[in-house]
Each structure stands twice: as C-alpha cells, then as structure tokens.
C-alpha cells in the first residue's frame with residue numbers, strides 16, 4: 001500500500017478563484033444587507049459546521065443588529081469525498097430553541113442542494129418565525145433540488161473548491177481564499 005501524501009497548501013491549489021480581499025468585501029456587503037433587512041429585530045444565525053465556520057465568524061461581525069448564534073453539524077453519508085449523496089445525519093443539533101425566532105442559515109456552499117433541503121425542512125419543523133438562507137458560494141450547475149438563496153456571496157463554476165472553511169479530506173480549510181484544487185490531488189491524497 002502506498003503511503004498517503006501530506007497536503008501541500010501552496011502547490012496543491014491550481015488557481016485562486018476568489019481572493020481573501022474579495023471575500024472580505026462581500027462579507028461586509030452581506031452583513032450590511034442582513035442588518036438593514038432585519039433592522040429593529042434580532043436574528044439567530046445557524047451555521048453548519050465545519051465548512052461555514054470562517055464565514056460565520058466574519059459575517060456575524062459584519063452585522064450591526066443583535067445576533068444569537070447556534071451551530072449544527074451534519075454529515076452526508078453514502079457519497080464520496082467530492083460527491084454528496086443527499087442522505088444526511090445530524091451529528092450536532094441546535095443547543096437552543098428557535099421557536100418564534102428569525103433564523104438565518106449560514107452555509108459555505110450549495111452544491112446539489114440536498115443537504116440544505118434536508119436542513120430547511122428540519123428547521124422549519126422547529127417553528128421559527130422566519131427562515132432564510134445565506135450562502136457564501138453557489139454551484140448551480142449540479143443542483144438537484146430547487147433552493148431559494150436569500151443572501152448569496154458568489155456563484156462559481158462546477159469545480160471542486162477548497163479554502164475559507166471548505167475542505168478536501170479535512171484539509172485546506174485554513175486557506176484564506178477560495179481556490180480550485182489540482183485534479184491530481186484527488187487521486188494522490
């Protein structure tokens with residue numbers, strides 16, 4: 001058996017798709033929009049671990065109205081490292097009730113939409129006053145279910161991306177930009 005090679009954070013990235021600066025100005029824009037849309041109210045941000053962590057951390061600081069945060073962790077199973085299956089398991093549930101709250105789901109990327117579709121149905125069942133979706137990235141080419149994204153950062157082409165929270169095999173999350181992984185990395189790691 002060949003030993004798995006360590007990821008190379010500099011050389012495994014083929015192209016920087018969205019720079020750290022572009023991410024930060026988009027986050028500021030989204031934060032301002034959320035603050036004005038929910039003005040006079042407070043909003044509960046529900047983020048989905050682990051990929052949304054940097055986005056959540058930056059977005060909450062760009063919002064100027066009162067926020068509560070909660071974290072869920074879900075894993076899709078039955079798929080592969082780069083393909084989602086739509087079968088979702090909740091690894092970590094909400095820690096507080098969202099009954100009667102204005103809830104904004106904070107996601108890293110919407111690909112097939114299957115994970116979010118499951119999550120929306122699950123959270124709707126918990127009786128929030130409103131439920132909206134904010135996603136940093138949208139990869140519409142592979143969508144299998146219709147999803148209405150209320151706040152969107154960037155639409156990206158059908159490429160597997162890493163960085164700013166997004167991983168391949170749990171690595172590359174700490175890159176400050178969104179980059180396209182070299183295809184040969186999928187087979188080598």
Ligand code: IMP
Pocket residue numbers: 051076084086108109110111112113114115116159160161162166167168
């Ligand atoms: P969906 O259920 O197909 O919409 O998949 C959503 C989840 O798949 C995201 O929250 C990510 O964790 C993961 N994912 C989808 N596309 C990518 C990608 O290009 N890079 C890294 N993770 C991805």
